[in-house]
């Protein structure tokens with residue numbers, strides 16, 4: 001039994017011996033504390049707005065009490081990819097606030113910074129975005145509800161060759177998810193018969209893409225494969241691409257969906273029309289649950305904030321927390337929680353999802369084309385690769 005569960009039992013026992021009726025007990029349980037981490041300030045503030053709208057949508061639909069425990073969310077600002085800040089704040093939330101679970105809402109280095117505190121204190125970490133496969137090797141109480149870049153890059157390379165893109169230049173950011181995306185794409189592309197004509201690895205911080213796009217131009221590719229994290233990178237890359245004249249030459253962009261994040265469409269503009277991307281979520285996804293999520297999201301979102309992969313996966317993290325807490329009757333044993341999450345399967349606004357025995361996500365991977373739908377830029381799904389694991393392999397799920 002964890003310290004917190006002892007606390008629940010103690011409170012219940014104390015109230016019972018004081019003669020409080022059963023009905024009153026349920027009204028005053030020990031709250032269940034979620035420590036939610038993402039960017040809430042500066043250039044990263046959009047992530048926080050996205051997360052909050054998604055969380056509010058979930059709470060509107062499902063309430064804030066689960067198995068008798070009130071859900072309390074403690075938000076912390078990562079201030080961008082800042083593992084030192086996150087390590088300190090994660091430790092503080094565990095030791096002072098006694099959080100039951102941590103949520104890694106943004107970058108890989110930040111999720112990695114939670115691994116040590118999580119393992120030491122046995123506090124599970126649910127990953128809503130950080131997309132590097134190897135993160136899970138670092139903490140046995142970590143599980144992923146987001147995506148991995150290999151998961152989308154492997155099927156994308158096969159799709160590219162099958163659609164006639166056989167000479168590709170690769171651009172991927174020089175840190176975890178970029179390095180894994182590049183390796184996965186190259187291997188899968190070569191196996192499918194494609195030729196990589198060159199590659200570059202821009203840095204995570206403040207990249208100027210003009211020199212990298214020039215390198216691509218010099219290699220005379222049919223298309224550019226790019227992974228760059230959502231946020232500052234897409235605008236910088238697309239500006240360099242527009243300035244380079246590559247679009248007029250017919251050199252296509254084949255990007256991961258981070259590049260056409262719905263949240264950034266206003267800033268990116270119509271230059272994105274016709275681009276192909278691969279991802280696990282599109283605002284335009286056609287399902288009843290997604291329509292509900294999108295509607296509720298907009299009822300809380302500030303102007304210009306649109307539902308995207310970060311918001312959806314945050315919504316799903318809360319869905320998982322509610323299921324895990326319910327399955328334990330309001331208790332939260334870390335080992336049991338991790339056992340229960342293995343094999344957990346449910347419908348997300350992105351489609352069906354499953355957490356596998358490696359604590360990693362299995363989900364549909366969608367090829368999308370940017371189009372205007374009812375006057376609004378959207379990632380329109382044009383192809384689906386069903387139930388792909390974190391290494392990019394399709395798996396049977398039933």
Ligand code: PHB
Nearest residue numbers: 107108130131229230258
């Ligand atoms: C990551 O750091 O893992 C990451 C960040 C932003 C993205 C995708 C992955 O858009």
